[in-house]
Amino acid sequence: xxxxxxxxxxxxxxxxxxxxxxxxxxxxxxxxxxxxxxxxxxxxxxxxxxxxxxxxxxxxxxxxxxxxxxxxxxxxxxxxxxxxxxxxxxxxxxxxxxxxxxxxxxxxxxxxxxxxxxxxxxxxxxxxxxxxxxxxxxxxxxxxxxxxxxxxxxxxxxxxxxxxxxxxxxxxxxxxxxxxxxxxxxxxxxxxxxxxxxxxxxxxxxxxxxxxxxxxxxxxxxxxxxxxxxxxxxxxxxxxxxxxxxxxxxxxxxxxxxxxxxxxxxxxxxxxxxxxxxxxxxxxxxxxxxxxxxxxxxxxxxxxxxxxxxxxxxxxxxxxxxxxxxxxxxxxxxxxxxxxxxxxxxxxxxxxxxxxxxxxxxxxxxxxxxxxxxxxxxxxxxxxxxxxxxxxxxxxxxxxxxxxxxxxxxxxxxxxxxxxxxxxxxxxxxxxxxxxxxxxxxxxx
Ligand SMILES: [Zn+2]
Numbered sequence: 001x002x003x004x005x006x007x008x009x010x011x012x013x014x015x016x017x018x019x020x021x022x023x024x025x026x027x028x029x030x031x032x033x034x035x036x037x038x039x040x041x042x043x044x045x046x047x048x049x050x051x052x053x054x055x056x057x058x059x060x061x062x063x064x065x066x067x068x069x070x071x072x073x074x075x076x077x078x079x080x081x082x083x084x085x086x087x088x089x090x091x092x093x094x095x096x097x098x099x100x101x102x103x104x105x106x107x108x109x110x111x112x113x114x115x116x117x118x119x120x121x122x123x124x125x126x127x128x129x130x131x132x133x134x135x136x137x138x139x140x141x142x143x144x145x146x147x148x149x150x151x152x153x154x155x156x157x158x159x160x161x162x163x164x165x166x167x168x169x170x171x172x173x174x175x176x177x178x179x180x181x182x183x184x185x186x187x188x189x190x191x192x193x194x195x196x197x198x199x200x201x202x203x204x205x206x207x208x209x210x211x212x213x214x215x216x217x218x219x220x221x222x223x224x225x226x227x228x229x230x231x232x233x234x235x236x237x238x239x240x241x242x243x244x245x246x247x248x249x250x251x252x253x254x255x256x257x258x259x260x261x262x263x264x265x266x267x268x269x270x271x272x273x274x275x276x277x278x279x280x281x282x283x284x285x286x287x288x289x290x291x292x293x294x295x296x297x298x299x300x301x302x303x304x305x306x307x308x309x310x311x312x313x314x315x316x317x318x319x320x321x322x323x324x325x326x327x328x329x330x331x332x333x334x335x336x337x338x339x340x341x342x343x344x345x346x347x348x349x350x351x352x353x354x355x356x357x358x359x360x361x362x363x364x365x366x367x368x369x370x371x372x373x374x375x376x377x378x379x380x381x382x383x384x385x386x387x388x389x390x391x392x393x394x395x396x397x398x399x400x401x402x403x404x405x406x407x408x409x410x411x412x413x414x415x416x417x418x419x420x421x422x423x424x425x426x427x428x429x430x431x432x433x434x435x436x437x438x439x440x441x442x443x444x445x
Contacts, residue, residue: 008038014045023051026058027089036062053079054090060097073101092121092130096137106290106330108145109352113344115141119154132161132173139180144290145355148184155180175204182217191224216247216254223254232258249279249287249295256299260306269307272299276312279319284423289330293323297366304373314373321370321397322426324363325404329419331356364402370428371399394427395419400434 007029011022022042029035039062042055060075076098083091099114115138122134135158142151158177162170178201185194198221201214215238222231235255252275260268279287279296300316303309396405403411406418411431432443 006034006038007032008035011038013038013041014047016047019046019048019051022046023054023089026054027093030058030061050083050086050088050090053082054088054093057083057090057094057097061093064097064101069101069104072097073105076101087121087124089125092118092125092134095121096134099137099141103141103144104288106144106288106327108141108355109344109348111141112145112348112351116345116348128161128164129169129173132158132165132177135161136173136176136180139184142351143180143184143187145351146187146358147351147354148188150351151180151184155184171204175201178204179214179217182221186217186220186224189224191221191226194221195225216250219254220250223257228258228261232262249275249282249291252278253295253299253302256302260302265307268302269309269312272303272307272316273312275299276316276319280315289323289326293320293327296320296323300369304369310373310376314370314377317366317370317373318426318428320366321363321399321428322424324359324366325395325397325414325419325426326424327359328363328414329424331359332415332419367397367399367402367428371430374399374429394425396431397426397428398431398434399428400430400438403431405431 008022008025011018011025013022015022025035026039026042036059039055039058043052043059046052046055056075056079060072060079063069063072063075076094079090080094080098083094085091095114095118099111099118102108102111102114115134119131119134119138122130125131135154139151139154139158142148142154155177158173162173162177178197181197182194182201185191185197198218202218205214215234219231219234219238222228222234231254235251235258238251252271256268256272256275259271276296276299279292279299282292296316296319300313300320303313303316307313397403397414398405398411401411402414404414404417404419405411411433430438435441435443
């Protein structure tokens, strides 16, 4: 690769005159070979303070692409605290990058404020592509908190902006836009729309561009549309594509659903059990609490409705309920008062309140289902007492009243309980008050 062809080779990072040209190169040629090293030089050598921060944002972007989210977050946070409110081009990039990192870390409050600021800055720039990308990111955050109507509105705005571009400049983004519509349609349970948009996304991206995420997404669409044979063929091909990855749980659950239709409920049961074993043991670097919650809950429904295996269903619901408790711990982070979050609009606060409400009713349904299954196993076996030594290390959750037991034996609503850091080890059962109410008996000592 001839270095004289590099789009930055004529630029001197230490030059005060070339600040604007360097800034343009950072935005337009960030994927050029050697650009990362060039950014490092800008960061140390440039006399322009804003430009140094913008180079830092670019380095954050490279870290993000290497899946080094911790480093991406550190760089973007540092840069953003210097760039916030300046309206510099780097501020937009920092907002978008950090919003994505926050979304991965399920810091929804911050992700929403940052994505919203990204749209604001993009709109001020007047550049249609920037506005489209900003709205695509915002739609992703809104989907994550389950606000389908607002996510649809953001996508319509993105589409309106993309329509102003030449088709060749538009295709990649249009494929992303259609893929986002597929995710929303699946959330909404609209298989027909999911199918339509997945065809649209494929047309824009071309077959060669199906990444792993899109493959899993497309398989989910086929299952939702009742095309299990095609979905299963696709899953078999995917199985060769990689072992552990963020989509393993979704792939495994789709496989069990296909087997239940195409083969026997026993085949589905074996497949579901193997996924359940993995879900119980998988670390936080392998699967986030949101996916763990969704997939374990769906697996629980399959195990009880199709496989008719209440014991396995109970295990699946326990995995889901533990993930729900982790989610509550994450929701508590909303309360953190970070300085740049003071700009959160009333609408954003309302969106997150609604999300919290939806999540709480989902958790209540989940724990209800778990309580019914525990009941079948006999309430006495699930009663927490001092004799259950194996439970000492675990956080006790009552599936009936949904409270969490604190260290001194007092039961709290989960929002009020102090949940420890790190992976949660949870056991579900019935508390003494609920035992008395349910059975009319005194719990045995
Ligand atoms: Zn209780």
